[in-house]
Amino acid sequence: MLTCEKLLLQQDDFALRADLALAKGRMTALIGPSGAGKSTLLAAIAGFFPPAKGRIMWNGRDLTDLPPGDRPSSILFQDNNLFPHLSVAQNVGLALRPRLRLSAQDAARVNAALVDVGLAGLGGRKPGALSGGQQSRAALARVLLADKPVVLLDEPFSALGPGLKMEMLDLVRGKLAGPDRLVIMVTHDPADARHVADDVVLVADGRAAAPVETSALFANPPAVLIDYLGQGPA
Amino acid sequence: MAQRPVALTPRWPGALSGALVLVLTLGTLAAVGWRAEWGGGLSPADWSAIRFTVTQAFVSAGLSVIFAIPVARALARRRFFGRKVLITLLGAPFLLPVIVAIFGLLAVFGRSGLINDVLGLLGIPPVSIYGFHGVVLAHVFFNLPLATRLILQGWLSIPAERFRLAATLNAPVGRLLEWPMLRAVVPGVFLVIFLICLTSFAVALTLGGGPRATTVELAIYQALRFDFDLGRAALLACVQFGLCAVAAVVAWRVTGPAAMGAGLDRSVQRWDRASAVVDALAITLAALFLVLPLSMIVLKGLPGLADLPPSIWHAAARSIAVAVVSAALCSVLALALALWGGPVIAVVGVLPLAASGLVVGTGAFLLVYPFINPARLALVVTALVNATLALPFVLRAIAPAVADVQADFGRLGAALGLRGWAWVRIVVLPRVRRPLGFGTGIAAALSMGDLGVIALFAGQSQETLPLAMFRLMGAFRMETAAAAALVLVTLTFVIFWICDKGARRDADL
Numbered sequence: 001m002l003t004c005e006k007l008l009l010q011q012d013d014f015a016l017r018a019d020l021a022l023a024k025g026r027m028t029a030l031i032g033p034s035g036a037g038k039s040t041l042l043a044a045i046a047g048f049f050p051p052a053k054g055r056i057m058w059n060g061r062d063l064t065d066l067p068p069g070d071r072p073s074s075i076l077f078q079d080n081n082l083f084p085h086l087s088v089a090q091n092v093g094l095a096l097r098p099r100l101r102l103s104a105q106d107a108a109r110v111n112a113a114l115v116d117v118g119l120a121g122l123g124g125r126k127p128g129a130l131s132g133g134q135q136s137r138a139a140l141a142r143v144l145l146a147d148k149p150v151v152l153l154d155e156p157f158s159a160l161g162p163g164l165k166m167e168m169l170d171l172v173r174g175k176l177a178g179p180d181r182l183v184i185m186v187t188h189d190p191a192d193a194r195h196v197a198d199d200v201v202l203v204a205d206g207r208a209a210a211p212v213e214t215s216a217l218f219a220n221p222p223a224v225l226i227d228y229l230g231q232g233p234a
Numbered sequence: 235m236a237q238r239p240v241a242l243t244p245r246w247p248g249a250l251s252g253a254l255v256l257v258l259t260l261g262t263l264a265a266v267g268w269r270a271e272w273g274g275g276l277s278p279a280d281w282s283a284i285r286f287t288v289t290q291a292f293v294s295a296g297l298s299v300i301f302a303i304p305v306a307r308a309l310a311r312r313r314f315f316g317r318k319v320l321i322t323l324l325g326a327p328f329l330l331p332v333i334v335a336i337f338g339l340l341a342v343f344g345r346s347g348l349i350n351d352v353l354g355l356l357g358i359p360p361v362s363i364y365g366f367h368g369v370v371l372a373h374v375f376f377n378l379p380l381a382t383r384l385i386l387q388g389w390l391s392i393p394a395e396r397f398r399l400a401a402t403l404n405a406p407v408g409r410l411l412e413w414p415m416l417r418a419v420v421p422g423v424f425l426v427i428f429l430i431c432l433t434s435f436a437v438a439l440t441l442g443g444g445p446r447a448t449t450v451e452l453a454i455y456q457a458l459r460f461d462f463d464l465g466r467a468a469l470l471a472c473v474q475f476g477l478c479a480v481a482a483v484v485a486w487r488v489t490g491p492a493a494m495g496a497g498l499d500r501s502v503q504r505w506d507r508a509s510a511v512v513d514a515l516a517i518t519l520a521a522l523f524l525v526l527p528l529s530m531i532v533l534k535g536l537p538g539l540a541d542l543p544p545s546i547w548h549a550a551a552r553s554i555a556v557a558v559v560s561a562a563l564c565s566v567l568a569l570a571l572a573l574w575g576g577p578v579i580a581v582v583g584v585l586p587l588a589a590s591g592l593v594v595g596t597g598a599f600l601l602v603y604p605f606i607n608p609a610r611l612a613l614v615v616t617a618l619v620n621a622t623l624a625l626p627f628v629l630r631a632i633a634p635a636v637a638d639v640q641a642d643f644g645r646l647g648a649a650l651g652l653r654g655w656a657w658v659r660i661v662v663l664p665r666v667r668r669p670l671g672f673g674t675g676i677a678a679a680l681s682m683g684d685l686g687v688i689a690l691f692a693g694q695s696q697e698t699l700p701l702a703m704f705r706l707m708g709a710f711r712m713e714t715a716a717a718a719a720l721v722l723v724t725l726t727f728v729i730f731w732i733c734d735k736g737a738r739r740d741a742d743l
Contacts, residue, residue, distance in 0.1 A: 046649060047648070047649075048645055048648070067648065068645070068648040068649045068651075069648055069649065069650060069651025069652070069653065070651065074649070075645075075649050077645060077646065080642050080643055080645075080646055081646065083643060083646070083660075083661055083665075085664040085665055086660070086664075094650050094652070094660075095650070098650055098651045098652045098653075098656055099656045099660075100656070100660055
């Protein structure tokens with residue numbers, strides 16, 4: 001259970017309040033208009049944005065003051081998810097050994113993760129020699145291998161075409177989602193949320209709402225969601 | 235959404251490096267100020283040294299800029315065979331050991347040089363290269379190329395669309411586009427060169443001298459080496475620091491941070507009719523002015539190469555050792571400071587520009603003299619001071635690259651728990667190795683050619699190659715000096731090339 005306890009995120013004249021709990025075993029989408037603070041909330045959970053007030057807890061443990069690398073979470077950003085000068089296998093291997101001294105056993109696990117995401121035999125290449133979709137798969141392989149209980153996706157697939165994006169979301173759903181893991185994804189596209197998310201957190205008007213089940217939310221959208229979608233309910 | 239920058243490396247390496255630079259610049263300055271004999275004031279000879287220093291720097295900078303403008307304009311608007319080579323060659327004098335360049339200039343403009351040979355054939359009495367005009371000539375040789383590159387950058391920064399627009403309006407390009415650019419660029423270029431000429435010791439040492447052509451730095455050297463008048467040397471060092479500090483502050487305010495020569499290999503397409511003769515003349519004269527002395531070094535050096543005395547090879551070995559140590563130290567300092575980042579590096583990275591080698595050297599001399607014979611520390615102090623003086627250049631080469639790495643990959647590194655040395659080794663070093671190699675090469679080349687601190691400290695046994703060459707020239711053993719010059723210039727460019735190219739090897743980023 002990830003809890004945001006009376007959280008206040010503040011920067012200049014931007015402010016976002018969040019007081020909510022996200023259950024493990026779910027895929028949760030953060031949606032809302034741009035500038036509402038979806039990515040900032042994710043950054044706060046990952047440890048890149050210090051909250052002005054409140055706490056962030058995971059299973060009762062206070063994460064608020066932990067540096068990003070010590071948190072129980074993996075994160076994928078919009079871009080720069082791979083180091084371009086390291087091979088794909090080294091990039092994935094960073095999940096196991098941040099100092100990159102990989103044993104034979106580690107190398108075998110890296111290979112297994114690459115096979116798992118459909119990149120068998122491509123470990124020796126540099127990211128620049130991969131297609132956009134393959135780069136996303138490599139980043140996912142690293143998240144898979146890191147095996148952290150919370151996975152944060154800050155629109156890492158937004159540069160891919162719509163078909164490829166859905167393919168990646170399905171891969172996340174198939175490989176990463178599980179009974180013991182919480183996946184939180186930021187998206188500006190409601191179709192993404194409807195496609196894979198169990199729950200939706202609506203971020204708008206300076207507030208992150210409590211999670212609502214996806215089907216329920218879209219069946220009966222609140223006013224802010226209607227504004228955001230730009231059309232009345234059918 | 236802007237986010238908190240994540241600190242992936244501890245601060246102590248940067249703080250330590252900054253402290254070392256401060257000790258070597260301000261610390262030595264304090265030593266100088268403490269030992270200076272203020273009571274006596276400045277003698278008429280000191281005042282004339284100050285006047286000479288400022289005047290020659292002013293004239294050198296002025297002439298460099300005035301001659302550079304037509305050359306830069308010609309390079310900006312012409313495409314010709316060898317243009318790229320010429321532009322690369324314009325970068326060479328910066329790395330060229332000063333003493334070697336002076337040797338080349340003597341071979342062209344000296345008593346028995348090419349020019350006087352021609353004048354002799356015409357029955358005109360020979361001209362002398364020594365004194366005010368010799369110092370200015372050498373300074374223009376070093377700084378005309380620099381000025382040309384900087385002004386060329388200004389020309390190429392005028393967007394091509396502006397020239398197109400001016401052409402459709404039939405407007406005068408000169409008044410509309412070029413004059414405003416020059417007005418923005420030239421004062422900064424002038425000041426940078428003025429500052430360089432204020433602190434160039436080796437030129438005055440070889441071509442100046444005597445009551446009418448002594449710079450402040452030369453006076454420091456003479457007070458220390460010949461009169462052993464520490465109080466006067468310290469006082470003059472304070473004067474020199476004052477001059478440089480004023481010039482550096484003014485230069486910094488006028489120029490701001492400049493980019494390092496990127497994208498000089500294009501020329502702007504233009505529609506105005508410019509005189510091809512003027513351009514060709516400017517380019518030919520500039521190329522001759524550069525190439526003639528350089529070729530003379532090779533021509534004169536080759537014959538004596540086979541029977542160089544072993545002492546020269548020993549001096550060469552010492553020079554290589556000093557250059558390697560100095561370059562390594564300089565790169566480590568620069569990397570530590572760049573990783574620390576922030577406004578501190580702006581200050582620490584600029585301070586050495588105001589501190590001339592001779593001032594730092596005098597301070598170091600005063601500090602070690604009570605405890606140990608300075609000659610025994612000559613090489614160590616030379617390596618340290620050279621590293622400090624090269625720091626601004628290396629820092630300017632790598633700091634933007636390091637900042638880019640932090641901005642692009644800092645969050646990813648933090649999310650993966652990459653910290654400290656692992657972050658530097660796995661991410662930073664591989665990603666900045668090109669500018670780092672370039673910067674290290676510059677530091678090595680500058681140290682290789684240094685003839686400043688070493689002249690203050692060295693006895694007979696710790697000669698570096700530039701000092702050995704200087705002493706050979708003083709003894710009029712010109713053939714040996716020529717061969718030594720060839721060895722020195724070759725070593726300098728090889729060591730730069732190894733650093734620069736080595737860092738580019740299969741760097742697929």
